[in-house]
Amino acid sequence: MSQPENKKGQVETTGHVWDGDLREYNNPLPRWWLWAFYVTIVFSVVYWILYPAWPYGDSYTKGINTVEYTVEGEDGEEKTVSEHWNTRALFTRDMQSSPSALAQKEWVGKVENMSFEEIEQDPDTLQFAMSMGNYTFGDYCAACHGAGGQGKIGLFPNLADNAWLYGSSYETIVNKINNGIQGMMPAQNVPEDTIDDLAKYVLSLSGNAEISGEAASRGKQAFASCAGCHGAEGKGNEAMGAPNLADAIWGVADVPGCGDDTACKVDEIKHVVNNGIQRQMPAFGDRLTETQARMLAIYVRQMGGN
Amino acid sequence: MAHHDDPSYPADPLYQAREPIHPKAIHGRFRRFKDLVLLLAYGVFFLLPWVRWERSVGPDQAVMFDIPSRRYYLFDLVIHPQDMFLLAGFLILAAWLLFFVTGLVGRAFCGYFCFQTLWTDVFMKVEALVQGDRNKRMRLEKQPWNGEKIAKKGITVAIWTLIAFWTGFTFTSYWADAPQLFVNFFTLEAVGAAYITTGILTATTLLAAGFAREQVCIYMCPYARFQSVMFDKETLLVSYDAGRGEGEAGRQPLHKGLMTLEERHAQGVGDCIDCNLCVQVCPTGIDIRDGLQLECISCGLCIDACDQIMTKRGWPTGLIRYASEQELETGEKPNLLKFRTIGYGLATIAATVLLLYGIFARAPADISVEQVRQPLFTMLASGDIQNNYNVKINNKLQEPLAFDLTVVGLPDARVSVVGDFESLELPADGSRKYLVHVRAPSDAQVDRREIQFILTEENGLVEPLEHDASFVFR
Numbered sequence: 001m002s003q004p005e006n007k008k009g010q011v012e013t014t015g016h017v018w019d020g021d022l023r024e025y026n027n028p029l030p031r032w033w034l035w036a037f038y039v040t041i042v043f044s045v046v047y048w049i050l051y052p053a054w055p056y057g058d059s060y061t062k063g064i065n066t067v068e069y070t071v072e073g074e075d076g077e078e079k080t081v082s083e084h085w086n087t088r089a090l091f092t093r094d095m096q097s098s099p100s101a102l103a104q105k106e107w108v109g110k111v112e113n114m115s116f117e118e119i120e121q122d123p124d125t126l127q128f129a130m131s132m133g134n135y136t137f138g139d140y141c142a143a144c145h146g147a148g149g150q151g152k153i154g155l156f157p158n159l160a161d162n163a164w165l166y167g168s169s170y171e172t173i174v175n176k177i178n179n180g181i182q183g184m185m186p187a188q189n190v191p192e193d194t195i196d197d198l199a200k201y202v203l204s205l206s207g208n209a210e211i212s213g214e215a216a217s218r219g220k221q222a223f224a225s226c227a228g229c230h231g232a233e234g235k236g237n238e239a240m241g242a243p244n245l246a247d248a249i250w251g252v253a254d255v256p257g258c259g260d261d262t263a264c265k266v267d268e269i270k271h272v273v274n275n276g277i278q279r280q281m282p283a284f285g286d287r288l289t290e291t292q293a294r295m296l297a298i299y300v301r302q303m304g305g306n
Numbered sequence: 307m308a309h310h311d312d313p314s315y316p317a318d319p320l321y322q323a324r325e326p327i328h329p330k331a332i333h334g335r336f337r338r339f340k341d342l343v344l345l346l347a348y349g350v351f352f353l354l355p356w357v358r359w360e361r362s363v364g365p366d367q368a369v370m371f372d373i374p375s376r377r378y379y380l381f382d383l384v385i386h387p388q389d390m391f392l393l394a395g396f397l398i399l400a401a402w403l404l405f406f407v408t409g410l411v412g413r414a415f416c417g418y419f420c421f422q423t424l425w426t427d428v429f430m431k432v433e434a435l436v437q438g439d440r441n442k443r444m445r446l447e448k449q450p451w452n453g454e455k456i457a458k459k460g461i462t463v464a465i466w467t468l469i470a471f472w473t474g475f476t477f478t479s480y481w482a483d484a485p486q487l488f489v490n491f492f493t494l495e496a497v498g499a500a501y502i503t504t505g506i507l508t509a510t511t512l513l514a515a516g517f518a519r520e521q522v523c524i525y526m527c528p529y530a531r532f533q534s535v536m537f538d539k540e541t542l543l544v545s546y547d548a549g550r551g552e553g554e555a556g557r558q559p560l561h562k563g564l565m566t567l568e569e570r571h572a573q574g575v576g577d578c579i580d581c582n583l584c585v586q587v588c589p590t591g592i593d594i595r596d597g598l599q600l601e602c603i604s605c606g607l608c609i610d611a612c613d614q615i616m617t618k619r620g621w622p623t624g625l626i627r628y629a630s631e632q633e634l635e636t637g638e639k640p641n642l643l644k645f646r647t648i649g650y651g652l653a654t655i656a657a658t659v660l661l662l663y664g665i666f667a668r669a670p671a672d673i674s675v676e677q678v679r680q681p682l683f684t685m686l687a688s689g690d691i692q693n694n695y696n697v698k699i700n701n702k703l704q705e706p707l708a709f710d711l712t713v714v715g716l717p718d719a720r721v722s723v724v725g726d727f728e729s730l731e732l733p734a735d736g737s738r739k740y741l742v743h744v745r746a747p748s749d750a751q752v753d754r755r756e757i758q759f760i761l762t763e764e765n766g767l768v769e770p771l772e773h774d775a776s777f778v779f780r
Binding site for chain 1: 722
């Protein structure tokens with residue numbers, strides 16, 4: 001190895017020479033690089049001190065940066081929890097004290113202190129209750145009733161229309177949300193020779209079929225056993241959730257799905273009469289707060305209107 | 307550390323260390339003009355956030371850029387997010403104005419209006435106040451670090467920091483209620499963003515106007531690179547009249563036998579007496595006599611310097627002056643009504659007119675009607691069909707509005723608003739969303755109809771708002 005001549009001003013080389021004339025520069029790292037490197041070291045030390053960093057055994061260093069938030073204990077009392085920095089705790093804190101969370105709390109407080117009538121008359125509170133209700137609906141109701149409350153014929157009632165099986169008052173709806181519903185129609189023992197007339201008579205109540213003469217009187221007679229719940233004129237009974245058979249809405253028998261085919265409509269009704277109905281909605285009272293249930297009721301009630 | 311003495315360092319360093327420039331103070335018309343602009347700009351910038359302006363809704367601050375409420379308040383003009391295109395219009399206008407001015411008088415923007423110039427100018431004034439003029443500053447620079455140097459440099463930087471801080475704080479106060487921010491800021495109760503913004507502005511102001519100075523103009527500024535493409539032979543530029551200054555035998559300092567113009571002209575010597583004052587006053591440290599340079603920011607201080615010398619000698623001024631390249635070559639005065647100027651001028655006027663039109667033609671209120679799509683339609687107990695619509699209305703005025711809603715295009719339609727509101731009321735400068743039920747008898751003829759929502763303001767404060775929608779039967 002020969003030391004190449006190094007004139008003043010020339011860059012220093014490592015001293016290695018290959019192939020007679022190839023030399024390697026011995027440049028120091030750029031200063032900005034070196035400083036950036038030092039800065040990263042300082043940064044990491046500060047980071048270790050502030051945040052969780054080093055694992056040891058079955059634990060890890062917690063860092064001195066903490067996140068505080070309140071939780072409700074088993075005894076129902078609020079207490080403040082101080083935890084090492086982590087994103088889950090940050091999220092909890094944000095849900096309690098971020099500006100939007102505080103604004104939401106303020107609005108929820110308003111809804112809590114207002115009657116349904118007062119809420120209806122205040123456009124801003126109504127708008128808030130409707131949109132909160134919308135989200136609650138998405139979480140708890142949409143799985144059965146559909147995202148828009150349109151239901152599923154034969155299974156889940158349509159909430160977007162203006163017919164209410166159990167009554168349309170807010171109080172009733174809140175009650176049903178909290179306590180759930182047992183919907184039941186017993187299977188009927190209608191003799192084979194009159195069930196066709198009964199079905200046609202039911203259809204005629206809503207103008208879906210025309211029936212006259214003997215058939216009509218047979219049907220009307222057979223309907224007597226239905227009138228206990230649905231009323232003598234088939235207008236339903238909100239006290240027991242018996243639907244109005246004289247309006248245009250069909251919740252269980254898919255009459256509109258049959259189009260103009262009367263035989264199909266008759267079959268639909270016969271099926272319901274022969275087999276009865278068993279439907280149930282679970283109680284949500286222990287899953288929703290009172291205010292949530294109220295806002296949900298407003299949303300559901302207003303979706304279809306009067 | 308002096309790299310030149312270090313043999314291991316490349317002979318040709320990539321970056322040359324900055325040599326501090328210490329311009330000499332000068333008096334004259336361009337200096338006066340610069341001071342005037344400076345006073346005006348500082349006055350506007352520093353006082354504007356403190357001007358109060360009563361509003362029925364929103365802050366009582368004349369100019370405020372309110373990010374949380376998404377409003378820009380400019381006196382009686384309130385810019386909503388929907389009107390943000392006005393900002394684009396303003397930027398376009400600013401660009402054309404820059405082109406127009408540059409085409410006419412070169413980098414005048416750089417020399418008189420640019421923030422970098424204005425703040426550097428003030429920082430230099432502070433420097434001169436504390437450390438004295440050019441000669442004293444240069445002596446101080448060379449002097450080893452002793453008590454005097456530390457004190458003088460320290461006081462200078464301290465004052466700079468104060469100005470920089472107030473600059474940063476003033477900038478921040480455009481985005482919040484200024485007096486409130488002032489109190490919160492110093493009681494450490496302002497939001498983090500206020501401290502960060504003020505901090506960044508303070509640091510960058512100090513760095514750019516205190517230490518980087520002309521390097522910003524030369525190396526960092528994009529305008530420096532492209533303003534020259536807007537020049538032509540008739541653009542007025544700060545120019546050295548080489549023909550007059552150099553004569554046939556070049557410039558010569560004053561000495562015996564070359565004291566008067568007659569003596570000099572007789573020997574073919576030019577009018578320039580090589581006093582170097584034009585170089586000494588230049589804030590970017592260039593010699594204008596070398597011709598048009600990228601570094602020249604057209605501030606005209608060399609003109610003041612040269613005129614001062616010429617006046618002292620009793621010679622005609624204007625050896626350095628605003629002159630076009632063509633004028634220096636042929637003596638022809640520039641034609642101000644050239645194609646380029648007219649073009650840029652028309653574009654500037656067009657941008658101004660469009661911007662003004664945009665401001666005055668802003669919709670005072672707007673609506674959006676969005677059909678509820680799940681379910682699209684519902685059969686009601688009566689057999690009628692119901693469609694629901696979310697009607698969102700924005701009121702951009704500073705007073706409340708009340709609208710009557712009608713739906714046209716649907717026979718026998720019945721319209722009801724959730725909450726049974728008779729009129730759709732809107733608070734001043736606010737927006738609301740209403741759920742609207744539209745009901746119509748089932749129609750065997752069509753699947754859907756095109757309908758139109760019409761909102762009529764009850765007091766006729768705004769033109770009726772219309773929005774198309776459709777009604778679905780099945």
